[in-house]
Amino acid sequence: MCIAIPGKIVSLDYPKAKADFNGNLVDVNVGLVDTKLGDYVLVHAGCAIEVMAKDKAMELIELFQELEDIT
Amino acid sequence: MMNIERMIQELKEYEGPELKIMEVCGTHTASIFKSGIRSLISPKLRLISGPGCPVCVTPSSYIDRCIDYAMKDHHVLVTFGDMMKVPGMHGSLSQIKGDGGSVELMYSPLEVTEKARQNPDITYVIAGVGFETTAPSYALTIEEAVREGIRNIRILTALKTVIPALEWICENEDGIGGFLCPGHVSVIIGSAAYGELLHKYNKPFVVAGFEPEHILAAIYDIVRQLRNIKQQDSSVHNLYKNAVRTEGNQKAQKIINHYFEHGDTMWRGLGMIPDSGLYLKREYADYDGGSKGLDQDVQLPRTCRCSDVIIGRANPDECKMFGKTCNPMSPYGPCMVSSEGACGIWYRNIKKGE
Ligand code: SF4
Numbered sequence: 452m453c454i455a456i457p458g459k460i461v462s463l464d465y466p467k468a469k470a471d472f473n474g475n476l477v478d479v480n481v482g483l484v485d486t487k488l489g490d491y492v493l494v495h496a497g498c499a500i501e502v503m504a505k506d507k508a509m510e511l512i513e514l515f516q517e518l519e520d521i522t
Numbered sequence: 523m524m525n526i527e528r529m530i531q532e533l534k535e536y537e538g539p540e541l542k543i544m545e546v547c548g549t550h551t552a553s554i555f556k557s558g559i560r561s562l563i564s565p566k567l568r569l570i571s572g573p574g575c576p577v578c579v580t581p582s583s584y585i586d587r588c589i590d591y592a593m594k595d596h597h598v599l600v601t602f603g604d605m606m607k608v609p610g611m612h613g614s615l616s617q618i619k620g621d622g623g624s625v626e627l628m629y630s631p632l633e634v635t636e637k638a639r640q641n642p643d644i645t646y647v648i649a650g651v652g653f654e655t656t657a658p659s660y661a662l663t664i665e666e667a668v669r670e671g672i673r674n675i676r677i678l679t680a681l682k683t684v685i686p687a688l689e690w691i692c693e694n695e696d697g698i699g700g701f702l703c704p705g706h707v708s709v710i711i712g713s714a715a716y717g718e719l720l721h722k723y724n725k726p727f728v729v730a731g732f733e734p735e736h737i738l739a740a741i742y743d744i745v746r747q748l749r750n751i752k753q754q755d756s757s758v759h760n761l762y763k764n765a766v767r768t769e770g771n772q773k774a775q776k777i778i779n780h781y782f783e784h785g786d787t788m789w790r791g792l793g794m795i796p797d798s799g800l801y802l803k804r805e806y807a808d809y810d811g812g813s814k815g816l817d818q819d820v821q822l823p824r825t826c827r828c829s830d831v832i833i834g835r836a837n838p839d840e841c842k843m844f845g846k847t848c849n850p851m852s853p854y855g856p857c858m859v860s861s862e863g864a865c866g867i868w869y870r871n872i873k874k875g876e
Contacts, residue, residue, distance in 0.1 A: 452548070452575065452576055452577060452652065452860070452861075452862055453547060453549060453574075453652070453653055453655040453656065453704060453706045453707055454549045454706065454732075455655065455706045455709065455765075478632075480630075480632055480659075482662060482773075483658055483662070483771060483773045483777065484773070493709060493765055495656065495659070496629070496630045496631065496632075496652075496655075496656050497629060497631070497632045497633065497659055498630065498632065498658055498659040498662060500655065500658065500710060500774060501709045501765050501766075501767075501771055503764055503765060504763065504764045504765070505764055510731075510764040511735055514735065514739055514761060515523065515524045515525060515526075515739075516524075517761065517763075518529070518742065518761075519523065
């Protein structure tokens with residue numbers, strides 16, 4: 452039940468915001484993150500818990516780079 | 523350059539001693555199944571599920587207290603859907619709702635303030651189940667209630683923190699080689715939170731995201747670390763940097779610590795773990811649904827192996843009742859009830875594969 456889902460901030464009236472999850476607009480409290488319009492935030496139980504730093508593709512490229520460095 | 527094929531190949535060809543890797547989070551368990559990761563890697567790498575579902579570790583006396591509220595005049599019990607089917611001593615919330623009890627579902631505890639504002643004669647009791655990921659939403663709800671002077675909200679907390687449970691497992695189970703740390707709990711607590719456990723137990727703790735690539739990468743990292751262990755110590759690695767910071771979300775930590783304090787709590791299947799629960803502080807007692815002391819559990823049938831499943835001592839299919847007398851329609855243990863309980867996940871995926 453700890454799953455958090457990324458949504459895009461489409462309107463912002465701090466600490467209230469609306470985030471777009473594949474076309475569904477949902478009310479989100481963004482009081483615990485520093486965010487702006489257009490950001491992707493991870494949302495859990497109606498609360499944004501973090502701003503996603505990069506898009507998915509970029510993230511995986513960096514992940515593999517990191518493994519290279521670790522091993 | 524490292525890539526997914528190379529990683530899978532190395533994990534497939536793994537020839538070393540049998541290694542147990544625990545995924546602490548139910549969402550990881552679900553993703554491992556969906557992506558078929560077990561079939562891609564060597565059978566000597568055993569992926570075992572941990573206590574990573576807050577619903578599965580909630581004792582039955584907690585459910586009973588929720589039911590009491592649902593039956594009480596002028597009270598409504600508000601809960602996440604996962605809790606509806608969990609059996610208490612005398613039935614579940616979903617049965618009670620069928621019998622006329624006042625139970626409402628929520629997507630977020632933050633919605634409850636609006637309901638409470640509109641219906642001042644009703645007390646809304648929120649079933650406050652969850653780990654660190656969910657704790658901030660409850661804290662924000664109390665913050666709003668205090669600010670707006672809303673007095674008809676209570677939280678019945680069954681909030682638990684993950685690090686003391688991991689410590690319990692490290693103390694009591696020495697066969698586990700390394701841990702896949704829960705991604706969204708780590709968003710809040712930060713990867714540095716595993717440092718103390720690392721120091722004490724010298725096992726790899728790797729924070730992972732939820733895509734199959736993330737999980738494979740974390741397994742690969744753990745295997746590599748354990749292979750090199752003679753030359754160097756284990757580490758905490760954060761492989762989910764896109765969402766998890768070393769220090770975590772400090773605003774979220776701050777608001778949790780503002781409203782809640784640590785106390786002992788009961789984990790179904792594990793027992794009482796000191797300081798692993800979060801309770802409302804005394805200043806906010808007016809909002810407390812009476813969460814302390816809810817540590818009684820129903821006597822599960824002796825054949826139910828939930829307590830072994832929760833700490834990875836047994837896989838669900840090693841339980842004699844699995845899929846036969848125990849299935850999602852008539853669950854015995856909490857691991858079969860919750861959508862993120864190991865038994866439920868195994869059942870649904872095995873059915874799908876048939
Ligand atoms: S299959 Fe059912 S009875 Fe067996 S361990 Fe899981 S929940 Fe308990």
